[in-house]
Amino acid sequence: MRIVVTGADGFLGWHTRARLRARTPHAVVPVGRAGWSDLPGLVRDADVILHLAGVNRGTDREVLDGNVRLAEDVAAAVRGSQHRPAIVFANSVRAGESTSYGAGKHGAAAILAQAASDTGSRFADVALPNLFGEHGKPAYNSFVATFVASVIRGETPDIADREIELLHAQDAAQSIINAAMGTTETVRPRGTLTTVGDVLGTLHAQHTRYRTGDIPPLGNPLETDLFNTLRAAMASDNLPIPLVRRADARGALVETVRAHGSEGQSFFSTTRPGVTRGQHLHLRKIERFVVVSGKARISLRRVLTDKVLHVDVTGEEPVAVDMPTLWAHSITNTGDGELTTIFWANELFDPDDPDTYPEDV
Template identity: 55%
Template sequence: MKVVLTGAGGFLGWHTRLRLHALTDHDVAAVDRSTWTRLPELVARADAVIHVAGVNRGDAADVESGNLELARDLAEAVTAAGHPARIVYANSVQDGNGTPYGLGKRGAREILEGAAASGGGRLVDVRLPNLFGEHGRPNYNSFVATFVAAVRDGHDPQVADRPVGLLHAQGAAQALIDGLATDAHRIDPAVTTVGVQQVLDLLHDFKRSYDQGEFPDLSSQFRIELFNTYRAALFPDHYPIALAPHTDPRGTFVETVRCRGGEGQTSFSTTVPGITRGEHYHLSKIERFAVISGRARMSLRRMFSDEIVDFDVCGDQPAAIDMPVGWVHNITNTGTEVLLTQFWSHELFRPDAPDTFPERVRPHPQES
């Protein structure tokens, strides 16, 4: 299926593009602000559009009109295409609640419904709650992103406590992908209901544990998702993590992983000089690489970005890197001796759901 993804450069757009890349074979045309003028030609060749582009912060009038304007642009492109198209709309639970944002989202839905119907297509209305996840912008995407930045920087923000329904951006992305094939006209993804204060308390717990070299309790999916969100905000400045060697006349002991709860799996590999391992990314897995002996370079690249982060490490000064989700990563033996690396994951490896997707950190020229 040929799919146009609007808003691909934003928070939810990036997560949706990542999930489409990992789990489907759809031909995805990613549209952001820099390529918005190409929308008509891309929609003309598409079977479906996932419309994520929107305005959720700013002057009240601009928020409402901005969402309407984006919808009109897409509606014109769908109408001009002249063939039935499915529009999967990243709507909000605030649709029609009387706020400028809610009015803008409702108006956009009505515009897109009309365009889809006039061409013999259909609109799938995906009502999204408060979202959180890796690479959210503080004071913009969600209160969770704001809390994460505050806790990372040693602050304790004031909280007006209340229950709130939260959904990780990967869950929202899956709901949008489900919209490409569903017979339903509306999708309401399930949420995790937590207190605002509870979220802040968990983040403080994460910081205390992680600052002491421990992984926190990862015994629930929500904890894993929130911890992944927190540690993404630490990358790359927090790394590599120095591992303290304990040496006596018998030799040296190094503790590489401490975890307070959840599953866990440890493995190791030997790598001969010049060879690279890895070349993959994950959607939710927490994975630590720790060099025990030898010299290595660990390289990471955020998906859909060209910037590469390199860490040179050595077993003489044991260090670990925790791989952020959505970042392609590898490890190369840069020394003259066999490299010994320990790998730890927060979950057991499951062949039917490995959460490991091949991709090169440095694509071959023909792949770029």
């Protein structure tokens, strides 16, 4: 299928495109602000439109009118297409509230539903709660992103504690993809109920453990998702992670992984000179590489971006390099002899759900 994604450069847009790239063969056409005027032509032969673009900052009038205008543009593009593309709208649980944002989202949904009715297409309304996840912008996309930035800086922000429902952006993306492939007209994916204070406390505790290389307790999916969000924000400045080498007359000992309360699986590989392993990404899995013999270059790239991070490592001075979720990664033997690498993942390998998707760095 040919899928047009509006708001493609935004937080949810990036997560949705990354998931589509990893898990489906569909052709994805991203539309951001720069290419908005091309929308009618791009929609003309589309099978599905994922309308993820929205306005959540500005004056009340800018937020209300902005969401309505974006929906009107999508509706006009659909009416100009002879392909009758299905429309999936990333709506909000706040739609219909007596705020400019609630009114704008409610109005946008009505406009898109009418366009689908007029053209004989299908409309799916996906009402999303508060989203968070890797690479959100602090003070913009999510309070979780704001907390992550503050925790990394060693700050403790003032909060107004309250109960809140949180949904990871990858789970939101999957709900949107399911709506695109299915027949459901109204979708309300459920997040996890927690509190603002608990989120901040969890991030502080995770950062305290992880800044020394330890893996914190990951007792439930929310804790894992928060940790992956934190790791992604720390990745560029926190790799590699130093490991302590203890030596005496018998030899040396290095602890490669210290995981607190987590299941996991360790394994090792040998690699011949010049050979590259990996070239894939994970959506949820936490993975660590430690070279214990030989020389290697570990390369990482955030999916759908071009910048590559290279980390050169050697078994003479072992360090840990953790693979952020949604980053393609590989390891290449750059030495003259055999390379030995220890790997650790936080979950047992499941051949029916390996969470490993091909992606060249």
